[in-house]
Amino acid sequence: DGGITQSPKYLFRKEGQNVTLSCEQNLNHDAMYWYRQDPGQGLRLIYYSQIVNDFQKGDIAEGYSVSREKKESFPLTVTSAQKNPTAFYLCASRGQGSGNTIYFGEGSWLTVV
């Protein structure tokens, strides 16, 4: 099936640890995105990438890092510098064309313990 796969679904992190959230898509989409959602809130953009080997900071990039070595993959690392990482993380992708919408993965829940 075509789609966006995020893993893991649930992740617990100890304070001071880095963790990496995986995002893989087989839709042949060029653009990929990472959003963070806190309970009862909207989505905030962390990083996005329009093409392989290129990415830009979103509105809340501090404490996060990404890579885009392959078109299909856009992993997000939550570093120890992110002081309040507990949230729901959503990966998304978009194809070419001005009307093409953004499609989301199922999300990853990260909790700091």
Place this chain on the structure above:
Amino acid sequence: GQNIDQPTEMTATEGAIVQINCTYQTSGFNGLFWYQQHAGEAPTFLSYNVLDGLEEKGRFSSFLSRSKGYSYLLLKELQMKDSASYLCAVRDGGAAGNKLTFGGGTRVLVKP
């Protein structure tokens, strides 16, 4: 940048109509999207407007006025399963790289 406002919560009765408004102030505009999000799940696409006017899709319609920086999502014949958050999102264009910025979402509660 983008500033997107929508009401926090709305309550409506099953079978009724609800209109969710969204206003935006943008430095660039390349389309407005509406998404539905059930609690704990990913958002799902509902509608897309890039030109002024009304787009209708079954029970859901979305309207856009670019000159006013205004959109609304209209939900007709409400069903209990429509209880969810509805997210308004605006896409930048050009050098901003087609960034999609979301409003805070509107939680709609449908009561019997």
